[in-house]
Amino acid sequence: MSEKPSLPGDKIATIEEFETGINTFDDGHTIRSVVIGTSNFDKTNRIAKINQIKTPAVPQVNDLVIGNVSALMNNMFAVVILYINGKPTHSGLECICQAKGAKKRIMVRVSDIIMVKIISHLNGAIHATISEPELGVLFTQCNQCAGKVVTIGGNVKCVDCGYIEERKLSSKFGNSDFIKLGSK
Amino acid sequence: MTQLMNENGIRCDGRRVDQLRNISIKVGVLKNADGSAYIEFGKNKILAGVFGPRDVHPKHMANQDSGILRCRYHMSPFSVTERKNPAPSRREIEISKVIKEALLPAVILKDFPRTVVDVFIEVLQADGGTRCAALDAASLALADAGIPMRDLVSACAAGKVADQIVLDINNEEDQEGQADMPIAYMPNLGKITLMQLDGILTPAEYQKCVQTGINGCKLVYEIQRKALMDKYFTNEAQ
Numbered sequence: 256m257s258e259k260p261s262l263p264g265d266k267i268a269t270i271e272e273f274e275t276g277i278n279t280f281d282d283g284h285t286i287r288s289v290v291i292g293t294s295n296f297d298k299t300n301r302i303a304k305i306n307q308i309k310t311p312a313v314p315q316v317n318d319l320v321i322g323n324v325s326a327l328m329n330n331m332f333a334v335v336i337l338y339i340n341g342k343p344t345h346s347g348l349e350c351i352c353q354a355k356g357a358k359k360r361i362m363v364r365v366s367d368i369i370m371v372k373i374i375s376h377l378n379g380a381i382h383a384t385i386s387e388p389e390l391g392v393l394f395t396q397c398n399q400c401a402g403k404v405v406t407i408g409g410n411v412k413c414v415d416c417g418y419i420e421e422r423k424l425s426s427k428f429g430n431s432d433f434i435k436l437g438s439k
Numbered sequence: 440m441t442q443l444m445n446e447n448g449i450r451c452d453g454r455r456v457d458q459l460r461n462i463s464i465k466v467g468v469l470k471n472a473d474g475s476a477y478i479e480f481g482k483n484k485i486l487a488g489v490f491g492p493r494d495v496h497p498k499h500m501a502n503q504d505s506g507i508l509r510c511r512y513h514m515s516p517f518s519v520t521e522r523k524n525p526a527p528s529r530r531e532i533e534i535s536k537v538i539k540e541a542l543l544p545a546v547i548l549k550d551f552p553r554t555v556v557d558v559f560i561e562v563l564q565a566d567g568g569t570r571c572a573a574l575d576a577a578s579l580a581l582a583d584a585g586i587p588m589r590d591l592v593s594a595c596a597a598g599k600v601a602d603q604i605v606l607d608i609n610n611e612e613d614q615e616g617q618a619d620m621p622i623a624y625m626p627n628l629g630k631i632t633l634m635q636l637d638g639i640l641t642p643a644e645y646q647k648c649v650q651t652g653i654n655g656c657k658l659v660y661e662i663q664r665k666a667l668m669d670k671y672f673t674n675e676a677q
Contacts, residue, residue, distance in 0.1 A: 260672045262664060263545075263582050264590030264627035280547070280589065282628060289547055289587035291671050308671055309585040311473070311492050313551055347494035348554065379503040379552035 258295070261288035261305055268296070268303045276304030312344040314373045314381060320350060321393065324367045330355055332363055334371055334383065350381035354423075362423040368394040370425050391425040405429075441611050444601040450612070452481075456605045457651065459595070459658055464576070464666035466583050474584025476666070478576040481609060482566035487576035489584040492554035500555070506548030507555050510539040512573055514562040534570050535560075541574055541594070541623040541633035547587040556586055567610030568596050571621050574633070579663055583670070590625035591663055592632055595655030597622065597648045599638060604647045606655045618644075622652035626660040 402415035460481030469475035472488035571594035618638025
């Protein structure tokens with residue numbers, strides 16, 4: 256009964272046997288698949304679900320996303336998604352990061368490359384966070400001269416003009432392989 | 440005027456009244472599309488590509504509660520005997536609309552708010568019944584892109600030729616026949632998502648025409664199913 260190939264619309268169970276799980280719907284008396292995948296039955300909780308073979312490029316909760324900061328507002332910033340769990344995407348979707356005082360404390364600057372974690376899909380927006388050590392800025396440049404920067408404590412210092420600025424740096428800052436991800 | 444049917448009930452292209460043209464479908468033919476399908480429906484050759492869910496442009500089209508579906512049906516200038524102007528014609532705009540409306544009952548876009556799923560359909564060679572063939576390819580391309588769907592959409596036309604109800608009318612029958620009824624159908628749910636009628640039928644003929652069209656959709660569905668199974672499960676098994 257389990258691991259059976261399913262296409263959209265295929266009957267996988269009846270509502271008397273199971274409840275609908277991920278990638279399924281019920282038409283009133285039958286549970287049907289909505290995607291291409293293999294059926295999976297949780298017999299303890301009586302839930303039928305489909306393991307999808309090909310998922311659309313929309314990040315799910317707990318996915319790690321690398322993106323480009325596109326806009327900076329008072330209490331949040333927007334990130335254009337470039338990689339989802341290391342896989343490149345061209346969907347152009349944005350996620351929103353809540354960061355109180357983002358403009359005063361300068362956690363990120365527009366066009367920084369940052370890593371965020373998706374925490375929810377709420378009110379039609381994808382919400383993310385940078386409050387974990389490995390999350391934050393992966394790559395940035397000097398805000399004055401666009402030169403290369405190095406870390407000094409929690410800040411970054413330009414090697415050309417010596418300008419020091421605050422950032423919420425990722426623990427992977429400077430040694431992230433995100434540039435190589437595109438060639439995968 | 441072409442003789443559309445002989446005294447033995449054989450049509451101008453050698454088919455019986457309830458016989459489909461030869462259909463072959465291949466899924467996943469475009470590298471840069473999220474999902475794609477190529478269909479040969481008789482002499483029709485049609486390519487469908489799906490892109491998305493992706494960011495909506497222009498932004499005012501975005502829906503906060505759900506994703507949106509956009510369709511573009513286009514005939515290549517070389518798809519017909521006389522060159523067709525590549526600019527979107529009134530007919531292409533109308534067919535884009537009816538294809539979108541035929542696919543909408545099947546797709547579930549509530550999980551992708553503020554995004555768009557774009558379906559591009561390119562008719563490379565046309566021989567009557569392109570909207571049905573295009574719908575078949577578009578439905579498979581959507582499934583190939585991983586877009587949640589309640590069911591695949593299968594489409595096939597029926598019509599009236601030489602006072603008889605026939606399945607899957609070709610270009611000559613479309614031009615010179617008495618009626619043409621394209622039908623799109625969700626076979627597992629038993630729901631019609633598109634039905635148009637060009638011509639005049641009696642109530643009895645209408646009933647028979649609908650039933651013939653649905654039977655045709657069910658035959659097309661089996662071929663669509665096989666195409667998806669071949670791509671996703673046959674290779675895996677090998």
